[in-house]
Amino acid sequence: MEGPVEMNKNVCLICGYNELEEIPYYSYFAGSNEICPCCGFEFGVDDFDCDEFDHEGLTDQEIVEKSHIIWRKHWIENGLELFNPQIFSPEFRNGKFLKRDYLEIQMKKNLGLDFNDI
Numbered sequence: 001m002e003g004p005v006e007m008n009k010n011v012c013l014i015c016g017y018n019e020l021e022e023i024p025y026y027s028y029f030a031g032s033n034e035i036c037p038c039c040g041f042e043f044g045v046d047d048f049d050c051d052e053f054d055h056e057g058l059t060d061q062e063i064v065e066k067s068h069i070i071w072r073k074h075w076i077e078n079g080l081e082l083f084n085p086q087i088f089s090p091e092f093r094n095g096k097f098l099k100r101d102y103l104e105i106q107m108k109k110n111l112g113l114d115f116n117d118i
């Protein structure tokens with residue numbers, strides 16, 4: 001990054017929303033317990049409580065990463081329902097759902113993820 005502006009670290013690791021109040025994880029994967037207003041993931045809860053895979057033998061990092069992939073997939077499959085639609089400008093959403101075009105841009109820009117690779 002150039003210049004005095006620090007890159008925003010308060011980025012949701014699932015959807016790329018970049019205006020979280022806190023960073024998603026502190027040391028040792030201690031979650032912030034903030035719920036992303038975009039995808040609805042709660043850091044520190046929806047990762048370690050995710051029961052869609054066996055956590056045994058996995059590191060905290062592996063559990064966290066796996067839960068993110070699962071949440072993202074479900075969220076996309078379910079049509080990108082916004083947890084808190086009111087804070088999103090109507091141009092970025094269809095009612096309570098985020099527009100897919102906007103998600104693609106958000107994920108690319110803030111997470112470096114290509115929507116088509118997910």
Ligand SMILES: [Zn+2]
Nearest residue numbers: 012015036039
């Ligand atoms: Zn999110």
